[in-house]
Amino acid sequence: MTQTVALPDTGSVAANPPSRRRSRGPVRHNRWLVSGSALVLALAAWAALAAWVDDPILPTPVGVGEQVYAIVVSGEAVANFATSIAKIAAGFALAMAGGLVIGFAMGRSRFLNAYFSLPLFVLGNMPGLTYAVFGLLIFGVGAGGPIVVSALVALPFIAMNVAEGVRSVDGNLLAMCQAFERRRSDILRHLYLPALTTFVFAGVRYGFAMAWKVEALTEVFGASSGVGFMIRKAYQEFRVDDMLAWTALFIIAMVLIERGLAALENRFFAWRKEIA
Amino acid sequence: MTVISSWQHQLRARGTSAGAVTAALLSILAAWQLAVIVGNRVPSVTDSIQRLITEAEIGELWHNLALSMNRFVLGLAAALIVGAVIGVLMGLSRLADLAFSDLNAAALAIPAVIWALLTTMWFGFGWLTPVVTVFLSGLPFVVVNIAKATRAVPADLVLMARAFGVPRIRVLREIVAPAVAGSTIAAVRFAIMSAWNGLLLAEWFGATSGVGWRARYWYDANQLDGFLAWVLVFILLLVVADLLILGPIERYATRWRSV
Numbered sequence: 001m002t003q004t005v006a007l008p009d010t011g012s013v014a015a016n017p018p019s020r021r022r023s024r025g026p027v028r029h030n031r032w033l034v035s036g037s038a039l040v041l042a043l044a045a046w047a048a049l050a051a052w053v054d055d056p057i058l059p060t061p062v063g064v065g066e067q068v069y070a071i072v073v074s075g076e077a078v079a080n081f082a083t084s085i086a087k088i089a090a091g092f093a094l095a096m097a098g099g100l101v102i103g104f105a106m107g108r109s110r111f112l113n114a115y116f117s118l119p120l121f122v123l124g125n126m127p128g129l130t131y132a133v134f135g136l137l138i139f140g141v142g143a144g145g146p147i148v149v150s151a152l153v154a155l156p157f158i159a160m161n162v163a164e165g166v167r168s169v170d171g172n173l174l175a176m177c178q179a180f181e182r183r184r185s186d187i188l189r190h191l192y193l194p195a196l197t198t199f200v201f202a203g204v205r206y207g208f209a210m211a212w213k214v215e216a217l218t219e220v221f222g223a224s225s226g227v228g229f230m231i232r233k234a235y236q237e238f239r240v241d242d243m244l245a246w247t248a249l250f251i252i253a254m255v256l257i258e259r260g261l262a263a264l265e266n267r268f269f270a271w272r273k274e275i276a
Numbered sequence: 277m278t279v280i281s282s283w284q285h286q287l288r289a290r291g292t293s294a295g296a297v298t299a300a301l302l303s304i305l306a307a308w309q310l311a312v313i314v315g316n317r318v319p320s321v322t323d324s325i326q327r328l329i330t331e332a333e334i335g336e337l338w339h340n341l342a343l344s345m346n347r348f349v350l351g352l353a354a355a356l357i358v359g360a361v362i363g364v365l366m367g368l369s370r371l372a373d374l375a376f377s378d379l380n381a382a383a384l385a386i387p388a389v390i391w392a393l394l395t396t397m398w399f400g401f402g403w404l405t406p407v408v409t410v411f412l413s414g415l416p417f418v419v420v421n422i423a424k425a426t427r428a429v430p431a432d433l434v435l436m437a438r439a440f441g442v443p444r445i446r447v448l449r450e451i452v453a454p455a456v457a458g459s460t461i462a463a464v465r466f467a468i469m470s471a472w473n474g475l476l477l478a479e480w481f482g483a484t485s486g487v488g489w490r491a492r493y494w495y496d497a498n499q500l501d502g503f504l505a506w507v508l509v510f511i512l513l514l515v516v517a518d519l520l521i522l523g524p525i526e527r528y529a530t531r532w533r534s535v
Contacts, residue, residue, distance in 0.1 A: 030374070042379060122511060129476045
């Protein structure tokens with residue numbers, strides 16, 4: 001019991017570096033070995049299962065790997081991910097504009113905060129299916145549906161975080177700005193902007209993960225290009241290997257973008273040691 | 277995760293005036309009405325509610341709800357049990373943490389629709405398709421949050437309690453339970469949200485009964501009032517589960533934090 005309860009502490013190395021420095025070296029060393037071998041084990045289990053089933057309904061990892069390679073080489077991967085990401089980016093721009101306005105209003109007024117809470121809750125928690133169907137019904141198979149859907153999904157996360165950021169602004173500093181008659185743009189630039197960026201980043205990272213899933217879903221229901229459309233094609237042709245290949249690519253792209261955003265965040269907030 | 281909880285707190289904050297919520301509800305209805313007038317295909321509020329009443333009268337509402345709830349609870353219970361085992365392992369052992377965390381991150385990235393389509397291809401139109409989809413789309417969220425809950429146990433307090441000979445049951449109740457309550461409830465909440473989404477998709481693509489299938493039935497028949505009636509049911513279920521059941525439980529379990 002003592003052992004098992006005390007162990008997790010080694011996990012939070014950053015919390016108390018001096019006392020844990022000794023255990024840091026070997027733990028670091030094992031990291032890639034352990035997670036790599038877990039991955040290999042999972043793949044081996046999959047391969048064994050596929051060999052046992054022996055049917056195109058459960059392709060082998062090698063078969064899926066070849067499919068991934070074929071998709072990447074043919075240029076389909078880059079083309080479809082580019083169109084999907086472009087739609088999400090457009091949706092995020094809309095969500096950012098709306099989220100800033102709503103979040104600012106929510107941060108400053110108690111009434112508006114209560115007012116927007118319910119609609120944002122419903123927007124943020126509505127099942128993806130309803131978004132996808134409405135996107136298809138209202139906008140058809142064009143790019144409009146996925147763009148508006150990803151904007152609506154991301155909006156609550158950005159708005160809630162902006163509101164939180166506005167609330168975090170030091171009231172004393174605001175009063176001082178007023179006393180020294182700073183211009184409005186100065187207050188926005190030097191007081192609100194630094195306070196908001198951290199919170200907005202958190203909202204963007206979480207909102208992105210949600211928005212991308214729903215955007216792909218919308219493309220499954222109705223689109224003429226994009227990752228979701230390719231997934232639907234695999235389903236209609238009953239090609240499990242194709243579907244798994246696109247899933248693998250989806251995971252890789254998601255992890256890469258997540259890592260990219262995290263790196264960007266570190267870079268942005270390098271001056272704020274306590275956050276980075 | 278903090279975003280969601282602040283969301284909840286804001287929604288139920290003491291300052292929340294009933295007036296603001298009423299105004300919000302009225303605005304939603306007004307926006308809907310506007311959509312009815314502007315968009316020519318959007319059915320009106322009264323039509324949708326009328327359709328819902330008809331669905332209840334012919335017995336489709338309760339029948340499909342019961343069927344879906346059955347599948348949902350089955351898959352969710354499996355996800356909670358398996359996820360709790362893996363999560364506790366990850367929280368306790370550094371080795372398990374390293375082994376599972378990358379796999380789990382990958383599982384988190386997979387959208388529910390892929391599980392729904394895959395299970396439809398694998399298991400066909402049976403009860404297994406929605407149950408497995410619910411299980412798979414809920415599992416990674418349970419693992420992440422239970423691992424977090426396990427790590428939140430204050431080891432030094434537990435050690436001190438043992439040194440002073442505090443009985444085990446009191447340690448569990450007064451040290452362990454309050455520390456893990458928040459993340460455990462988050463695990464249940466995220467699992468419910470994600471699994472419900474998965475259930476609807478699985479029933480949409482691979483079932484011949486259940487709420488998702490019924491919504492698709494109206495959609496395929498091009499009767500949008502029927503579809504909207506079911507969307508109302510989905511949203512209502514969500515609000516009830518999250519704001520009226522899990523919310524108060526969470527507030528009760530984490531009341532020591534705000535004091």
